[in-house]
Amino acid sequence: MTRHGLGEFEQQVLLTILRLGGEAYSVPMVVEMEQRSGRDVSQAAVYIALRRLEDKKLVASRMVGPTATGNAKERRYFKVNAAGRERLEECRRTMNRFWEGLDTGAEEGTR
Amino acid sequence: MSSTPRVPVWVRWMMSRLLGEREAAATLGELQELHAHRASVFDSREADRRFRREMRQYPFRLLARRVVELARIGPWASLRSLKQSARSLARTPGLTAAIVLTVGIGIGGCAAIFAVVDVLFLKALPYPDADRLVWIHSASPTSKWALSAVDVQALQAQQTVFESLGTYSRNASTLVTDEGAERLVYIEAAPGLFATLGIELLAGREALPAEGEVAADATVVVTHDFAARYLGVTGADGSSALGQSVRIGAVSYQVIGVIPSWFGPLARDTDVFTTLRMEPPPRKGPFGFVTVGRLHENVNAEVALEELRAINARIFPLWIDSFQDENVTWGMQDLDEVLNRDAGRLLAILMGAVGGLLLVATANAANLLLARVAGRRQEMVLRQALGATRVQIAGHLLVESVILSLGGMAMGLLVAVGGLRLLPAVASSYLPRLTELRLDGSVLLFTCALGAACCLLFGAVPAVRGSRVGRGSGRAGAGRSMTSGTREQRAQRLLVATQLALVLPLLTGGALLLTSFARLQDTDAGFDVERLLSMRVSLSADAFPDDKSRSQFWGVALERIETIPGVEAAAVSLGRPPNGGFINNFDLEDKPTPPNQAQPTAPWIIAERGYFDVLGIPLVAGRMFEPTDLEDDAPPVVIVDEAWASKHFPGESAVGRRFVDGGQMNVPLTTVVGVVGNVPYGGLGESDGGAVYSADARRLGSPFLMLRLVGDQASVVTLVREQLRLLDPTAPITDLASGELLLSDSLTRPRHLSLLLATFATIALGLAVVGLYGIMANSVQRRRGEIAIRLALGGSPRGIQRLIVGQGMRIAVAGVLVGAALSLGVTGLLADLLYEVEPADPLTLVAVVALMLAVALVACLMPSRRAVRAEPRTALSTM
Known part of the structure; x- marks a missing residue:
């Protein structure tokens, strides 16, 4: 992936975190992504995408230790930062410019 | 909730390798949590299946990611940084050329000397099973x-x-x-x-x-x-x-x-x-x-x-x-030892000289590279900010060193090839087996190893320092700072002091050898060098088969030759100074050699009466040879020189003394009839213990014809040839040499050695001084703000200058002190090669130290003067 663009899967990962309240760990993300995409999502793929996004400084992560309420083990929580949000907006604007005034003819039938 | 399937050991192991213990545990925990969720939504077998699949995917996906990362920073990244490094080196062509040239000369010199060492000491003689070959000799x-x-x-x-x-x-x-x-x-x-x-x-x-x-x-x-x-x-x-x-x-x-x-x-x-x-x-x-x-x-x-x-x-x-x-008995010695003679020590000196030069050149390169790194601080900080790790930055900096050392190696190979061509031509008179020199695998390997070692030496320091740039002082130092880089400065000072310390023994050795060479040249050769011309004339054995016919030939020939205009005197002899004659033993009548002791020996020159006139050797006591000495029944007589007389008869007259010639019995005793001035026959500056002249050179078939000239040499040679051809049309004339040539030929080795060492020492001194000047100029440049403030506040320019010069001279003095100690340690190696000068000659050492300090002072003064001349306002405005 180029420095500016984000892959489709990466966008999905970022958007999922935002949908889950801006900070999330892998388990709810996989569940959410499977529901939204209607496909099986590999937890490993999600994890690696998250680490890659972290390298690009689009998300930040922290370890959350065992808590009384639920988890017995540590979890890594990811949070979309400002740069990540901006990059997502940029992707959206770019895609919108491509879609502007365009009709593939396929949309009607499926919707 | 179903129970979670077991996680195999290899998965745990790989994940903890790739992620670390803690992260791996957390990741697997999340995977198990997802399994629990899926088991509650789908059936447990489906959840188990997907758990196992993803669990196995994890390590491989992580591994694949690591490979991609490595590939990104690995070879491709170094290739890219190779391009960058080459470009940045090309921006400073002078500096790059200087490093490549000096390191190349050092590497090439070492490789050439190594090739000789390889032939003489590492390779067997080029005979089958050469280790079984020995020289059998007489031994006392x-x-x-x-x-x-x-x-x-x-x-x-x-x-x-x-x-x-x-x-x-x-x-x-x-x-x-x-x-x-x-x-x-x-x-x-x-x-x-x-x-x-x-x-x-x-x-x-x-x-x-x-x-x-x-x-x-x-x-x-x-x-x-x-x-x-x-x-x-x-x-x-x-x-x-x-x-x-x-x-x-x-x-x-x-x-x-x-x-x-x-x-x-x-x-x-x-x-x-x-x-x-x-x-x-x-x-x-x-x-x-x-x-x-x-x-x-x-x-x-x-x-x-x-x-x-x-x-x-x-x-x-x-x-x-x-x-x-x-x-006297028989002994034996390995043949290669015999052939190598004293080559080992000579090679050690040469290797020391070029090795010293290489070290100085390497330290110099390290210094220059360090200065570049200091100048590129901001670039390094930027690189680090962009996510380059320390290792990556160090690698990037090492690439420059690799390029430089490859250049040095290539240059070194050229120098080595030149050296290997040149050596057999110039050094064959004092080093054996040079015709066997080849640029073979072991020499190439040695060159590469040297290049790699140099690369590490001059690459490591800047790389480590440069990669630290971002730490501590890092981001603060990204701008212009007066205090940044003290570590680099310390390293630079150390390098310059090291260079100066290494230069001193080289300079001392060069100075000692030059002094010795000059004294050798000034030595009294004992004969009239300027007017001497000599050549070997080999009579044909057919026409002149015996002593009598040869004596007749020389009688006529010498008479005719002396009539040639330009020839003042002519004589024949066997043995030409300063190297010549053969060694003979004798037993004095007055002081017979005690049983079980070796008889004395002396260089023996077969001469004749005219020989002393031609060479201008004065008679000191007794008489010259007379024609009657050559008559058949005349008792054998010799003339000795003063050294012989004073060695065997100190304080007494040697004239009239008798000895047994050559250890023979039943022969008449030989009488000393005269004493003449000293001429060294064992080489200039070598004590030969006195020479002996016998009178019968005219019986020789191929003696040297010695001529004393007045006027042009070339025309005389032609006329002498013509005269000899009339008497013996076929006699070859060879080994033509003037007195000066004889002397200078005999000094080939000391001349080569002293020039070589002096040249290396001068290059090394130049490098070290440039290094010192460099860091002083750098330091002045860095402190120009501080200097401007001092000046503006009324500080005296002289005081500031003193401060700067003092700082530089401290480095120089430290280097020189260590160097002086080093010199005293290593010049002993030269002892046998020196004439009339001691290896620890205090005058030479003082002169060399003074020279180094003087040059260092100039190197410090120049930047310091520039510093105090700067206009304070401009200096401050550029802060």
Whole structure:
């Protein structure tokens, strides 16, 4: 992936975190992504995408230790930062410019 | 909720390798949590299946990601940084060229000397099983010399430890061809020499033992070169030369064998090997036979030596009439040791000199690279900010060093190739076996290893320092800071001090050798150098077969030559100063040698009356030779020089003393009739213990013709040739040399050595001083703000200058002190090569130290003056 663009899967990962309240760990993300995409999502793929996004400084992560309420083990929580949000907006604007005034003819039938 | 499937050990292991313990545990925990969720939504078997699949995916996906990361920063990244580094080096072509050139000279010099070391000490002699070859010699407690005919015959008859023996002696005569005659130095070899050395003949055979008998026909083995030049051989094997005849002097030899043109270091420069037909010796002596033995495979050296001594002891009583010194026995020495002589020490000195230069050049390169790193601070900080790790930055910086050292290596190879071509031409007179020099695998490997070592040496420091740039002082130092980079400065100062410390021994060594060389040149050669011309004239053996005919020839020839305009005097002799004559032993009548002691020896010059006039050697006591001294029944007389007289008769007159010549018995005693001025015959600056002159040079077949000239040399040579040709049309004239040439030839080694060392030392000094200047200029540049403030606040320029110079000189003094200690340690190596100057000569050391400090002072003064001249306002505005 180029420095500016984000892959489709990466966008999905970022958007999922935002949908889950801006900070999330892998388990709810996989569940959410499977529901939204209607496909099986590999937890490993999600994890690696998250680490890659972290390298690009689009998300930040922290370890959350065992808590009384639920988890017995540590979890890594990811949070979309400002740069990540901006990059997502940029992707959206770019895609919108491509879609502007365009009709593939396929949309009607499926919707 | 179903139970979670087990996680296999290998998955745990790989994940904890790739992610670390904690992260791996958390990740697997989340995976198990997802499994629990799925088990509650789907059926548990589906959840288990997906759990197992993802669990196995994890390590491989992580691994794939790591590989991609490595690929991104790995070879491609270094290739990219190679391009960047090459570009940034090209931006400073002067600096790059200086580093490549100096490091290259160092590497190339070391490689060339290594090639010599390799040939002399690491490679076996180019003979099969060369480790079994030994030189068998006569040995007294103080010296070693060749064998006599008596020794050789006894050895051949009685020894059991050698597979074979090779004996030869060197001889000179004239080679007579259809075109005329020329002087020929050849070898008389007893049958078995080539077999002993393991030299395979191209054609024919070596002489059989029977052909070594006195009555046998004259036979000869020649080299392929000789056969091609004189015998019309064109093929590679030379078999067409067999059966042809070669005329040497008055004798025709039949060619029975052809050997390769190059057959090893022993007896090199010889093309003709006549078969030695040894006559039954009348006495033990002279000692002219070089003998090489090939030991049987399982005989050790001690056993062999024991047998040699036993045989010698057996024959000693048989020859007591002509040889009485009981201390003399036989010894043996490995052949390669004999050939190497004192080459080891010479090579150590040369290696030390070029190695020192290489170290200085490397330190210099490290320094310059360090300065570049300091100048590129911001770039490094930026790189780090963009996510480059320390290792990546260090790698990037190392790439520059790699490029530079590759350049140095390439330059070094060029220098080495040049050196290997040059060495055999210039150094063959004092280093053996140089014709075997090759740029082979081991030399290439050595060059590469040196290049790699240099790369590490000058690359490591800047790389480590540079990669630290971002730490601590890092981001603050990204701007311009007056205090940044103290670590680099310290490293730079250390490097410069090291360079200065290394330069000092080089300079001292160079200065000592130059001093010694100058003193050698100033030595009194004892003869009139400027007006001397000499040449060797080899009479044809046919026309002048005996002493009488030769004496007549020289009588007429010298008379005619002296009438040539420009020739003041002429004489013949065997032995030309400053190296010449042969060594002879004698036993004084008044002070006979005690039993069991070696007789004294002296250089022996066969001369005649006119010799002393031609060379301008003054008579000090007694008389010159008279014509009556040469009459048949005249008692033998000699003239000695002052050194001889004062050595053997200190405080007394030597005239009238008598001695036994050459250890012979039943011969009339020889009388000293005169004492003349000293002339060194053992080489300039060498003490020869006094020389002895005998009177009968005119009986010689190929003596030196010595001429004392007034006027132009060239015209005289032509006229002398013409005169000689009238008397003997074929006599070859060779070895033409003026007195100056004789002296300068004898000083080849000290001249080369001193010039080489002085050159290396000068280059090294230049590098070190440039290094010192560099860091001083840098420091002034960095502190220009501070200096401007000091000046603006009324600080005196002189005081500031003193501060800066003081800082630089502290480095210089530290370097010089260490260097002086180093010099005292290593110049001892030169002791044997120095003439009239001590290795620890205080004057030389003081002069060299003063020179270094003076040059260092200039290097510090220049930047300091620039600093105080700067306009404070401009200095401050650029802060």
